Amino acid sequence: MHTFIDTTLLALFIPTFLFVSITPGMCMTLALTLGMTIGVRRTLWMMLGELVGVGLVAVLSVLGVAALMLQYPQAFSLFKWVGGGYLFYIGVQLWMSRGKMAISHNNTEVNRSSAMQLITQGFVTAVANPKGWAFFVSLLPPFISQQHPMVPQISILVAMILLIELLCLLLYATGGLTLSRFLQKSGNVRLMNRFAGSLMMGVGVWLALG
Template sequence: MDFINLALLAVFIPTFFVVSITPGMCMTLSLSMGMSIGLKKTFYMMYGELLGVALVATSSVIGVATIMLKYPTIFLVLKYGGGAYLIYLGVQMWLSRGKMAINLDECNYNISKKSLAIQGFITAIANPKGWAFFIALLPPFIDDSLPMTSQLVVLIIMILLLEFLCLIIYASGGKTLRKLLQDSSNVRLVNKVAGTLMMIIGVWLASS
């Protein structure tokens, strides 16, 4: 294919899957709703969340393209800043602190389908992790010898597919995970594992 670097795409898919599957605002929301209202109704939240992710990704892509072409120095600063932010989130999750860490104290979402979709959309666009990920993640997987637009379109499509898959995984496993996570020590263990993965990705992005 002359519009996408397949080698970079092959690395991007598992990398973003790890990033997407890491507990955060949207995944914890999907997990909680899966526990309380079931998978079928949680799909409405997912539709809104994916629309929000598409908006955030597109906005980030426009900024990334502009920075890459006109302001390479600023791009490097943002990349290092993004990596540092991911490491910070990882440390917070390791300590079971902050909004990114799993917290299942509140999981009652007895609301309408429209409200579910709006909740998903707002959660996605207000999620600082999403903005940082897209700004920091996309540049290392763009081949400057190939057309920018086609690469970004493919990457955004893959992002939405992987995000949707992870949302389904969290919602589907909600009831089983609820039993597992009732023990606070298990909650801390999951946060430590997720935080470690987050820190590893942050170091890789900053050093790539």
């Protein structure tokens, strides 16, 4: 029976990427933070942008573009610093209990960030992370067999990557929402904003300097 992918390699790839994806990183920290401040449903917009970015990085890595990008890290610099600076600014706003993502004491304010702003946050965080490029360059080639057609293999691997990434993002966002509810019940809304702000500022610095 003809198959489009080596099932043995696929069986090894799934637990490998699951372990890597669930490890705390910039995107997972962002999902945790947004889960705290805007809820899981609104965070889905960020996840959409992040998944598009991850899929793009994965495909370009296989095609060899990433190798060229990694040789010229200055190509990332402006993109990284602008994206990191924006996330840091949001973190400062959260710390001060201001801005579109801060939660009010009466919890009546809703997040006013547009879907496109959230999508852009996720996309920039995924694409501007050079470690992500390096990871895919080193991880994906060993799981691609020369005995099978290239396009179906890439399609299946990317689909698995996106599914696993989505599940991990949902897990982190749900954890953030649970923590948010706990702090709200305790009356520590300001503490929650400061905690979320610190995480967001950390992601911004991580993105800019990573």
